[in-house]
Amino acid sequence: AQKVTQAQTEISVVEKEDVTLDCVYETRDTTYYLFWYKQPPSGELVFLIRRNSFDEQNEISGRYSWNFQKSTSSFNFTITASQVVDSAVYFCALSELKGETSGSRLTFGEGTQLTVNP
Amino acid sequence: DTGVSQDPRHKITKRGQNVTFRCDPISEHNRLYWYRQTLGQGPEFLTYFQNEAQLEKSRLLSDRFSAERPKGSFSTLEIQRTEQGDSAMYLCASSYGGMGKNIQYFGAGTRLSVL
Numbered sequence: 001a002q003k004v005t006q007a008q009t010e011i012s013v014v015e016k017e018d019v020t021l022d023c024v025y026e027t028r029d030t031t032y033y034l035f036w037y038k039q040p041p042s043g044e045l046v047f048l049i050r051r052n053s054f055d056e057q058n059e060i061s062g063r064y065s066w067n068f069q070k071s072t073s074s075f076n077f078t079i080t081a082s083q084v085v086d087s088a089v090y091f092c093a094l095s096e097l098k099g100e101t102s103g104s105r106l107t108f109g110e111g112t113q114l115t116v117n118p
Numbered sequence: 119d120t121g122v123s124q125d126p127r128h129k130i131t132k133r134g135q136n137v138t139f140r141c142d143p144i145s146e147h148n149r150l151y152w153y154r155q156t157l158g159q160g161p162e163f164l165t166y167f168q169n170e171a172q173l174e175k176s177r178l179l180s181d182r183f184s185a186e187r188p189k190g191s192f193s194t195l196e197i198q199r200t201e202q203g204d205s206a207m208y209l210c211a212s213s214y215g216g217m218g219k220n221i222q223y224f225g226a227g228t229r230l231s232v233l
Contacts, residue, residue: 004160037224043207044121045161045224091160105151105174106222108160 002027002094006109013082014117021077021112023092029053031097034068034075035106039089051075052097082116089113120144122225124210130231131200138196139228143212150193151211151222152185154178161209167193168215200232 003026013019025034036048049059051068059066063080079086089111095104123142131137143150149168153161164183166174169190179185182200187193197204207229211222 035221042226043229044226045209045211047221047223050221093160104220105163105166105176106153106161107163110158110160 002029002032002096002107004092004094004107004109006090006092006112008112009110010113010115012115012117015084016081017116018078018080019082019114019116021079021090021092021114023075023077023109025073025075025092025094027094029096033095033097033104035093035095036066036075036077037091037093037108039091039111041088045091048077079114082114084116084118087114087116122210122212122223124208124225124228126228127226128229128231130233132233133200133202135200136196136198137200137230138194139208139210139230140192140194141210141212141225142192143210144214144223147212147214147223148190149213149215149220149222150187151213152193152195153209153211155207155209155227156205164195197230200230202232205230205232 005024032053034051037045039045056068065078067076091111092109093106095106125140151166152164155161163176164179165185167187182198185195207227209227211224213220213222
């Protein structure tokens with residue numbers, strides 16, 4: 001069975017602070033995908049990133065960066081110089097890597113509510 | 119290119135009534151997923167279609183729930199004899215199968231309130 005744990009239920013920061021959202025996962029699969037999604041108050045989940053278990057390189061996209069460490073089963077997300085518009089619920093998710101011929105369900109964590117105050 | 123569209127956005131119903139939700143995926147996407155999200159929780163998988171075939175169903179999908187995707191395009195999710203515990207946000211996602219793709223894109227959801 002797969003499980004994703006986001007231990008931080010809520011985080012509140014002041015604008016321009018850096019913030020890291022933690023994600024720890026459990027899976028018996030040797031190959032898998034990890035994801036981060038953002039859910040603003042409008043409700044729509046917005047895709048941010050997908051990593052596969054083969055690739056442990058960290059990734060940076062603008063103010064966003066992701067740190068994947070297979071040894072600790074963690075996939076943490078850092079927002080640098082946070083902005084008010086970053087306020088949302090952020091979800092980490094896991095899926096099997098079945099190859100591209102088949103879809104696969106996402107297993108989500110419980111989410112972290114990030115509030116960035118001006 | 120429009121995103122995933124869900125209708126209605128909100129539904130209020132009385133316990134025991136039947137409700138039906140619709141999802142229109144991104145046009146070229148052959149895979150469609152339904153999830154349920156309760157307040158303060160992450161989405162939970164319900165079911166998945168590849169084209170018109172329903173390939174996977176969660177244990178959460180009781181016999182009061184049925185989903186269809188008759189022509190491999192839009193999908194409907196019906197809940198019969200609704201219960202208060204069915205109150206949740208129902209999210210639809212679609213993806214395109216292919217190398218390097220298979221990322222699920224979500225609609226804004228249908229929020230169901232059962233009174």
